[in-house]
Amino acid sequence: MDLASAKMIGAGLAVMALAGVGVGIGNIFAALVNAVGRNPSARSKVFGIGILGFALTEAVALYALVIAFLILFG
Amino acid sequence: MAANKTSPLEQFTIHRIVPIHIGRLDASFTNSALLMCIVVGLVVAFMALSMRGARLVPSRWQSMAELSYEFIANMVRDNAGAAGARYFPFVFTLFMFILFSNLVGLFPFSYTVTSQFIVTAGLAVTVFIGVTIIAFARHGFHFFTFFFPEGAPVIMAPLLVPIEIISYLSRPFSLAIRLFANMMAGHIMLAVFAGFVVSLGLFGVLPILFDSVLIGFEVFIGILQAYVFAILACLYLNDALYMH
Numbered sequence: 001m002d003l004a005s006a007k008m009i010g011a012g013l014a015v016m017a018l019a020g021v022g023v024g025i026g027n028i029f030a031a032l033v034n035a036v037g038r039n040p041s042a043r044s045k046v047f048g049i050g051i052l053g054f055a056l057t058e059a060v061a062l063y064a065l066v067i068a069f070l071i072l073f074g
Numbered sequence: 075m076a077a078n079k080t081s082p083l084e085q086f087t088i089h090r091i092v093p094i095h096i097g098r099l100d101a102s103f104t105n106s107a108l109l110m111c112i113v114v115g116l117v118v119a120f121m122a123l124s125m126r127g128a129r130l131v132p133s134r135w136q137s138m139a140e141l142s143y144e145f146i147a148n149m150v151r152d153n154a155g156a157a158g159a160r161y162f163p164f165v166f167t168l169f170m171f172i173l174f175s176n177l178v179g180l181f182p183f184s185y186t187v188t189s190q191f192i193v194t195a196g197l198a199v200t201v202f203i204g205v206t207i208i209a210f211a212r213h214g215f216h217f218f219t220f221f222f223p224e225g226a227p228v229i230m231a232p233l234l235v236p237i238e239i240i241s242y243l244s245r246p247f248s249l250a251i252r253l254f255a256n257m258m259a260g261h262i263m264l265a266v267f268a269g270f271v272v273s274l275g276l277f278g279v280l281p282i283l284f285d286s287v288l289i290g291f292e293v294f295i296g297i298l299q300a301y302v303f304a305i306l307a308c309l310y311l312n313d314a315l316y317m318h
Contacts, residue, residue, distance in 0.1 A: 052301075058256070059256070066251055
């Protein structure tokens, strides 16, 4: 197997981590919707933390993307 | 068409506008440096001009400046406590610089300063080294008890301490890569979809519509990433000042 094909396969494997990130982000917003559903007045309190959690989880997806780019173009 | 095929990574190349070579050091004024000057100029102009002739009942510009000040002041006070309030100017500068860099990069023919890893790494390492120095100045060698969470059984120490040390040392990396990767990925997506427009002919309207929505999303992500960087700096400061 030559290097270029191995790089492509490596990059493809690296982005499989995004499955976990999808589950994580879904979890955060499920919790957010649940919290607002049970107690609509808490919306302003939990919304900020929910968005912060989303940003931190999205960052993990981008770490995987950076590794994929490093494999593909490094 | 295939002859002048440009890759989506081409938008990140650095051009020297004014070549300056000091001995072997290449200190040229690049497009990245130009955009940084523009960003700093915009932040200073925004804050200074908005607060000119400040009235008790604020005008629109003044209330925007005051809103951003209060937003960060509340965040610093909530997350870093009373002792952390003296670091407010640093966190505010950090937040405004990253926010304006992210947003100015979305203009056509502009350049996103924070899409270069060296820029975000510089900011993240500054925060990390600053916070570590503050921790040592405040706690001395007692700082090393930070790596052993209290209440944990001593048996677990050989396992816990290396993990805690590694996770502490990975903070500047995660801080830098989070911002850099968000900005780079956003701009690459914009470029990739824009590249589809001509080849799709009549249906080229669809990538244009998607790009419009994507720019809106990128504005949101730019603001969010600036906020995340600032709030993580406050949380690390909290760790340094109060040690859990």
